Amino acid sequence: MSAAGHLPGSEPATDVPAAVPAAQGRRRGLAGYLLLLPGGAWLALFFVVPTLTLVATSLYDPAGSLQLGYQMTWHWQNYLESISDYSPQLVRSLLYALSATVACMLLGYPLAYAIAFKAGRFKNLMLVAVIAPFFTSFLVRTLSWQYILGDNEAVVSVLRTLHVLGPDGHLLATPFAVVTGITYNFLPFMVLPLYASLEKIDGRLVEAAADLYSSPFTAFRTVTLPLSMPGLVAGTLLTFIPAAGDYINAELLGNPTTRMVGNEIQDLFAAGDYPTASSLSVTLMAAIVVLVFVYVRRAGTEELV
Amino acid sequence: MSAVTSRTAAARRAPARPGPAARVGRWLADHLLLGLGLLVLLYMCVPVFVVVLMSFNDPASRNSYSFDGFTLANWTDICGPYQLCDSLVTSLQIGLLATLVATLLGTLMAFAMVRHRFRGRGTANVVIFLPMATPEVVMGSSLLALFVNAGFSGVLGFWTIFVAHVMFCLSFVVVTVKARLTGLDPRLEQAAMDLYANEWQTFWRVSFPLVFPGILGAALLSFSLSFDDFIITNLNAGQTVTFPMFVWGAAQRGIPPQINVIGTIMFLLALLAVGFGELASRRRQGR
Numbered sequence: 001m002s003a004a005g006h007l008p009g010s011e012p013a014t015d016v017p018a019a020v021p022a023a024q025g026r027r028r029g030l031a032g033y034l035l036l037l038p039g040g041a042w043l044a045l046f047f048v049v050p051t052l053t054l055v056a057t058s059l060y061d062p063a064g065s066l067q068l069g070y071q072m073t074w075h076w077q078n079y080l081e082s083i084s085d086y087s088p089q090l091v092r093s094l095l096y097a098l099s100a101t102v103a104c105m106l107l108g109y110p111l112a113y114a115i116a117f118k119a120g121r122f123k124n125l126m127l128v129a130v131i132a133p134f135f136t137s138f139l140v141r142t143l144s145w146q147y148i149l150g151d152n153e154a155v156v157s158v159l160r161t162l163h164v165l166g167p168d169g170h171l172l173a174t175p176f177a178v179v180t181g182i183t184y185n186f187l188p189f190m191v192l193p194l195y196a197s198l199e200k201i202d203g204r205l206v207e208a209a210a211d212l213y214s215s216p217f218t219a220f221r222t223v224t225l226p227l228s229m230p231g232l233v234a235g236t237l238l239t240f241i242p243a244a245g246d247y248i249n250a251e252l253l254g255n256p257t258t259r260m261v262g263n264e265i266q267d268l269f270a271a272g273d274y275p276t277a278s279s280l281s282v283t284l285m286a287a288i289v290v291l292v293f294v295y296v297r298r299a300g301t302e303e304l305v
Numbered sequence: 306m307s308a309v310t311s312r313t314a315a316a317r318r319a320p321a322r323p324g325p326a327a328r329v330g331r332w333l334a335d336h337l338l339l340g341l342g343l344l345v346l347l348y349m350c351v352p353v354f355v356v357v358l359m360s361f362n363d364p365a366s367r368n369s370y371s372f373d374g375f376t377l378a379n380w381t382d383i384c385g386p387y388q389l390c391d392s393l394v395t396s397l398q399i400g401l402l403a404t405l406v407a408t409l410l411g412t413l414m415a416f417a418m419v420r421h422r423f424r425g426r427g428t429a430n431v432v433i434f435l436p437m438a439t440p441e442v443v444m445g446s447s448l449l450a451l452f453v454n455a456g457f458s459g460v461l462g463f464w465t466i467f468v469a470h471v472m473f474c475l476s477f478v479v480v481t482v483k484a485r486l487t488g489l490d491p492r493l494e495q496a497a498m499d500l501y502a503n504e505w506q507t508f509w510r511v512s513f514p515l516v517f518p519g520i521l522g523a524a525l526l527s528f529s530l531s532f533d534d535f536i537i538t539n540l541n542a543g544q545t546v547t548f549p550m551f552v553w554g555a556a557q558r559g560i561p562p563q564i565n566v567i568g569t570i571m572f573l574l575a576l577l578a579v580g581f582g583e584l585a586s587r588r589r590q591g592r
Contacts, residue, residue, distance in 0.1 A: 032421025036429060039410035039475055043432050046472040050447035051439075057450040107345045114342025118335065128579055129346050133353050135575030138533045139552040140568040143560060144355035147370050187349060216330045237438065245440020248535060252556055262442040262536070269446060269540060274453065281446045288440065 058278035078279040093260040097243035100182035104239045108190035116198035173255040181249035190235035197231025233299045360565035379562045386561040392551035403470035404527040411478025419486040436476045445540035461543030474527040485519025
């Protein structure tokens with residue numbers, strides 16, 4: 001007999017005996033569907049249906065236009081054309097996203113580790129400092145990199161003095177600037193999941209490794225790092241996926257030769273070439289899905305969401 | 306550190322006193338990592354300092370983005386640049402409305418996912434997860450393809466942006482509220498019902514107050530996602546201009562320093578909110 005089942009006025013009775021663990025206390029009945037309905041309908045109508053529409057649009061006859069209307073002709077040619085026309089941008093997007101993800105990993109791991117294990121009572125303060133830049137508009141922050149990397153500012157002049165850059169070397173409007181911007185923008189998405197999984201690690205495991213004569217490095221490599229893998233995988237995906245579709249950094253910090261696939265999709269839509277734009281968009285999504293799938297298989301983590 | 310502390314530390318880790326290499330490694334791990342972390346943190350915060358600095362900039366020319374002189378004029382004349390405040394109002398309206406709807410629908414979904422049994426749970430999970438794993442440009446173009454195919458290309462604007470924002474905020478709301486709700490013992494609700502509370506009373510007196518911090522967090526997240534979104538908005542905006550779109554346009558023409566004032570104000574407001582939140586949670590714990 002359920003705990004609440006015999007009470008008046010509690011119609012969706014729990015069928016779970018009190019002895020069953022708390023997490024299983026789920027009720028059957030219509031209420032679940034009703035709660036799910038509005039949000040689910042919104043997602044179905046404005047996420048699932050649009051995605052299908054995008055795939056359909058990518059197969060329209062490109063001869064049509066917004067004014068005359070499009071015809072569904074299963075025009076697979078669109079894909080061949082958009083891949084052959086925009087493969088440099090596609091490859092560049094994936095390459096920039098990959099570089100930025102690796103940079104986020106290299107920068108984000110020490111930071112997450114320091115917050116989780118070394119920050120002491122400043123832990124919360126450091127976490128706030130990670131999230132705080134989020135509060136200022138994404139575009140305004142990205143624009144501020146135009147200033148930081150500008151030709152007349154400190155960073156460039158120091159690098160010129162050190163001969164890292166030539167006397168007329170630039171940072172702004174280079175691939176480096178674009179990757180720096182992407183890294184900056186998506187770093188919190190790497191740090192936060194990493195921190196969450198590092199924080200859960202039982203410190204006694206690391207101590208045990210030390211007791212068994214492992215050096216700090218070996219302890220890190222064999223205990224801490226494997227235990228933080230779920231966070232690392234989640235962080236990688238949260239960084240790589242939006243980075244591959246981003247075009248704000250390429251536009252604001254790059255030059256015409258650093259254009260990413262997002263720039264092209266946006267411009268094709270603006271120009272009204274819906275079939276090509278859609279096929280390029282689907283291609284980007286497919287490339288990401290394949291890469292993510294391979295990565296998750298290799299990283300071997302099931303705990304993703 | 307002094308020899309005494311290192312000796313006691315070594316004694317605690319008996320039997321073997323760690324070799325010099327291990328001690329150097331330990332010291333490095335202790336201090337180098339913290340320093341490295343702080344450097345990365347600096348990298349993350351420098352742009353905010355620049356935004357604050359630039360809000361006091363007196364630019365020599367329209368295209369200059371270097372600090373040319375100090376002025377308070379930007380702060381006293383925020384609405385100076387054409388369309389800036391209009392776009393800000395549009396963004397605030399869309400942000401508030403989308404947050405309200407997304408938080409409401411998402412909270413209901415989270416309750417369904419955690420507290421109810423139904424067929425198709427797996428499908429629901431995937432549909433909730435996917436928008437977070439889709440690049441914005443793909444989501445934006447999908448929606449545009451839908452609107453155009455449905456013959457709405459003429460009415461792109463406030464409401465299409467609103468629809469898009471609710472869509473991509475929903476998943477984040479569900480995930481945030483779900484996390485809070487999962488940590489909540491359902492026996493608290495069962496106890497309320499044992500004490501003759503009906504569903505409605507149980508929800509408002511027990512579940513809702515306990516889940517509220519999660520809902521509040523989700524709402525704040527939604528608002529900042531909506532307020533900040535450019536890529537999806539830009540594809541579906543028609544003639545409407547939101548604040549990020551204004552900044553985008555300004556970036557092509559010459560950036561008015563006032564956008565940095567807005568950036569600074571947003572940052573300060575958010576810090577205030579975090580401060581109040583911290584204070585409130587401390588007071589609750591103190592009681």
